[in-house]
Amino acid sequence: MNPPAAGVDLVRKRVEERTALADADAPSCIEADASAAEADANPAKPRWVTPLIEFIGTEEPEYDDSEDWIIRDFIPRGEPALLVGPAKSGKTWALLDLAIAVATGRHWLDGAQENTLGRPGRVQAVVLEDSPRRLKKRLWELCRARGIRPNEDPVLAAHLSITRAPLRLPDSRDERAFAAELKRWKPDVVLIDNLTRVMVGDQNKPEPAALFTKLWIQLCTDIGAAIVFLHHTGKLGDWKPGMSTRDAFDLIRGSSDFLAAARNAVVMFPIRAGDDEDTSGLQMSDVRIRGNLDLRRESLVLGFERTQGEAGRWSAQLRDCGEVSKVRAEIVARHKEAAAAKRKEEAAAENHRRRGIALDIIRREGSCSNADLATALGLKSAQSAAPILRAMLADGLVVHDSRRGYMFPDLDKGGTE
Numbered sequence: 557m558n559p560p561a562a563g564v565d566l567v568r569k570r571v572e573e574r575t576a577l578a579d580a581d582a583p584s585c586i587e588a589d590a591s592a593a594e595a596d597a598n599p600a601k602p603r604w605v606t607p608l609i610e611f612i613g614t615e616e617p618e619y620d621d622s623e624d625w626i627i628r629d630f631i632p633r634g635e636p637a638l639l640v641g642p643a644k645s646g647k648t649w650a651l652l653d654l655a656i657a658v659a660t661g662r663h664w665l666d667g668a669q670e671n672t673l674g675r676p677g678r679v680q681a682v683v684l685e686d687s688p689r690r691l692k693k694r695l696w697e698l699c700r701a702r703g704i705r706p707n708e709d710p711v712l713a714a715h716l717s718i719t720r721a722p723l724r725l726p727d728s729r730d731e732r733a734f735a736a737e738l739k740r741w742k743p744d745v746v747l748i749d750n751l752t753r754v755m756v757g758d759q760n761k762p763e764p765a766a767l768f769t770k771l772w773i774q775l776c777t778d779i780g781a782a783i784v785f786l787h788h789t790g791k792l793g794d795w796k797p798g799m800s801t802r803d804a805f806d807l808i809r810g811s812s813d814f815l816a817a818a819r820n821a822v823v824m825f826p827i828r829a830g831d832d833e834d835t836s837g838l839q840m841s842d843v844r845i846r847g848n849l850d851l852r853r854e855s856l857v858l859g860f861e862r863t864q865g866e867a868g869r870w871s872a873q874l875r876d877c878g879e880v881s882k883v884r885a886e887i888v889a890r891h892k893e894a895a896a897a898k899r900k901e902e903a904a905a906e907n908h909r910r911r912g913i914a915l916d917i918i919r920r921e922g923s924c925s926n927a928d929l930a931t932a933l934g935l936k937s938a939q940s941a942a943p944i945l946r947a948m949l950a951d952g953l954v955v956h957d958s959r960r961g962y963m964f965p966d967l968d969k970g971g972t973e
Contacts, residue, residue, distance in 0.1 A: 622672040635819035659715035668876035677744035697872035750786040765811030820847035925961035
């Protein structure tokens, strides 16, 4: 069905009116040429095409990479980073101890890991995993080992902020408010425990992970701070002597975007010497480090120990226990020594038991032959019992009669061992 002629004419009229207005507003060819000439004479500063000298400068950079780090090999300066491990690997203890080291301007692990800031740095810790009481206890114990009181040290108080306020990222309201607070306070490091509690969306799916890591990187740039997330691995289990090493970075939970976004990643998992290890003493974690920056160390063994003072107060200290290969070799050697000692102890106990049975037979029967002892011990042949009786003879516990076998040297004494 064709529209009425009047309607078509009205539409055509409106189009002609708008075209005429647009032509009136449009510059003439002469005016357009003049505008182009003016743009050529005063070009905007290029965003991409810039002279090499503006980028490279006039001096070669120093080889000292201190400006790349805050705590060397662990916290990069102004970059995203990960601290990863299974439960009970010491992640939260490490996070708090790193926070204290940066906030007080000290090296970490008694100087083993350099603090390159050269001054106390501001640290914002968002700890969502532990209860307030547990968190306060840990902070007190770590500070006590350093000889400071967290409620009285002015440097620590001025440079360390700890909160348990919930945070969700990416979330438009939270990310704006979080970024605004951090820009005002200007921290050097932001430590967040942990990624799972903060991230919005499924960490195993590419799209939510990509949105999260994009915001993570952008926050580091906007704030000018390193943002370190604690995160979990899959179930690694504890390393024990005889167990082969595994690439723990392949077991970081969730999307591969997390590891790709981090400029530095640290994975730690527990080391146990054996099932009977005394967990109240020194505990150790195997620490592996990987990233895009130059590393002086790619692995170490992190030791953790709690000690109780005279007043009943606990101190907690983390320390560098050395290189992984050396510590593992020492553990294996100690494990072998302990196993050998245990076997020796068990053999002595078994020998004592067998001698006791032989003495009981002599008391009861007056004598004991190899066959008698073999039957009592459930051995397959009489010759298997011969070494036991010969050893008792050498020790003077029994005498040997060619007809009767082994007997007590003095029947009145009844034989004792």
